[in-house]
Amino acid sequence: MTTTQQPSLAWLDDVTMTELERNPYPVYERLRAEAPLAFVPVLGAYVASTAEICREVATSDSFExxxxxxxxxxxxxxxxxxxxxxxxxxxxxxxxxxxxxMEVDRYVDDLVRPIARTYLEKFEDAGKAELVADFCEPVSVRSLGDLLGLESVDSETLRRWFAQLNRSFTNAAVDENGEFANPEGFVEGDQAKAEIRAVVDPLIDEWITNPGDSAISHWLHDGMPEGETRDRDYIYPTIYVYLLGAMQEPGHGAASTLAGLFTKPEQLEEVVDDPTLIPRAVSEGMRWTSPIWSATARISKEPVTLAGHDLPAGTVILQSYGSANHDTGLYDAPSEFDLHRPPLPHLAFGAGNHACAGIYYANHVMRIALEELLEAIPNLERDTSEDVEFWGWGFRGPTTLHATWEV
Structure with a gap:
């Protein structure tokens, strides 16, 4: 009788947060091959790295x-x-x-298209732009900021807030005792939250007595008994979620889609010639570099066997959707952007009852932004004198994306 030698996972002891933030793909490729469910010391939790396990955890009644x-x-x-x-x-x-x-269809075009055009007017005659800072992120944060009722907050402040919250949220490294390895990494997130409350508290004061049509005003009032509102401390954590994840996702999804199309100029040309292909390009961009890369988790409610592991109740599993979307069991050459890839479902928006509530909204923000950009600048090309760098493990996207065009 022969036995199969199990690979040693001692290499996981050497994985660092810096490595995961700069480029998590090699680590997760090895995890998918050797240990699709494994405890990663620097994260202090089990990691699910394949589509099958991520989906099972997301939809199982044994987890919450x-x-x-x-x-x-x-x-x-x-x-x-x-x-x-x-x-x-x-x-x-x-x-x-x-x-x-139906509600998104009512407002999204009138909300997003003028914002996209406003930002395009600032650089379309310049012949060059850094598309993350000049277009993708501003369109995303301005659209959601206005929807929330934060018209008084400039877009650069909104971008700074989500960047500070992002770095705080993904300050995930723990030491051998399970304590945060870098507690100072939360300071800038705390500073952002203090600024947010200083701006939003007066707005909430006004909306409590004079309800408006902003999303946050509706959050206070909708579904509540007459004369009552939800407590602000109850909704603030979800406001922070929106100011990070909901603002980050469309901006980085659009930027990743463009970065992917730049790797296949002939496919970019197809999309320019036929804008009805933009939703397909966005779907592939979200799979190729998932904006919510590994930011969600589940905990077992009871003892459970998963992927050959007997896990006790209370086991935390990080769902690495960005890894699942590169699962070679589902996708051929997953590290390549391919507009013509068979339209298999991806996990960029999660699964189960905690799947992203804003799937429809986010897809349309990205679609409209790219429609406007490629109509205004159909000869867009990547500036090959500048590198394209991505960052992030919990949330991921291009840090910069330089482009040029003939004016």
Whole structure:
């Protein structure tokens, strides 16, 4: 009788957060091959790296949502991404009305298209731009900021807030005792939250007595008994979730789609010639570099066997959707952007009852932004004198994306 030698996982002891933030793909490729479910010491949790396991955890009744420790330290409680039962149902009922397809169809074009055009007018005659800072992120944050009722906050401040919250949320490294390895990494997130409250508290004061049509005003009032509102401390964690994840996702999804198309100039040309291909390009861009890369988690409610592991109740599993979307069991050459890839479902928006509530909204923000960009600048090319660098493990996207065109 022969036995199969199991690979040693001692190499996981040497994995660092810096490595994961700069380029998580090699680590996760090896995890998918050797240990699709494995405890990663620097993260202090099990990691699910394949599509099959991620989907099973997301949809199993044996698991419920939990916010990763660094996320909980950043957002507080109850954040919509980390609660269950009646609280989760209430928070979903609070945010979902504005994100339903029929409602999004009513407002999204009038909201996003003028914003995209405003930013395009600033650089379309310049012959060059850095598309993350000049277009993709500003369109994303301005659109959602206005929807939330934060018209008074300039776009650069919104971008800074989500960047500070992002770095705080993904300050996930722990030491051998399970304590945060870099507690100072949460300071800038705390500073952002203090600024947010200084701006939003007066708006909430006004909306409590004079309800408006902003999303946050509706969060305060909708579904509440006459004369009552939700407590501001109850909704603030979800406001922070929006100011990070919901602002980051469309901006970085659009930027990643462009970065992917730049790797296949002939496919970029196809999309320019036929804008109806933009939604397909966006879907592939979200798979290729998932903006919410590894920012969600589940905890086992009971002892469970998963991927050959007997796990006790209370086991935390980080769902690495960015890794699942590169699963060679589903996708051929997953590290390549391919507009013509068979349209298999991806996990960029999660799965189960905690799947992203803003799927429809985010897809349309990206579609409209890219429609406007490629119509205004159909001869867009990547500036090959500048590198394209990506950053992030929890949330991921290009840090810069330089482009040129003939004017």
């Amino acid at each position: 949502a939990i916010i990763p420790p660094a996320g909980g330290r950043t957002f507080g409680h109850p954040a919509i991404i980390g609660v269950n039962g009646d609280v989760h149902a209430d928070l979903r009922s609070m945010v979902e009305p504005a994100l339903q397809p």
